[in-house]
Amino acid sequence: MLIIPVKEGENIDRALKRYKRKFVKTTIKNQLQERKQYTKPSIARRAQIQKAQYIQRLRDLENI
Template sequence: MIFIEIKENEVLDRALKRFKKKVERVRVLKEARARMHYTKPTIRRKAEKAKAIYRNKMMHANNA
């Protein structure tokens, strides 16, 4: 469970922003979305490989 303590005289928008950052770091939403539908291990590996290739391509494009 994620807790955020609102400090004295803190604007609610600021506390909400901190909460969103904390949720993003813990990857709660990403895991929940991933569990909504079953993906086969082969499809998951294929997607991870495609992401790695894309990242590698972008890294080399930026360095060139």
């Protein structure tokens, strides 16, 4: 649960903006999206391998 202390005289829009920023940083949004739909382990593993290959290609291009 996220707690955002609101200071005296602070605009509610600023507090809401801080809440949204904190919400994104805590990766709760990503967890909710992952739980929304089941992903087979084989597909998750394939996505992880593809991500690793992509990162490796980027690193190789930087070193050229």
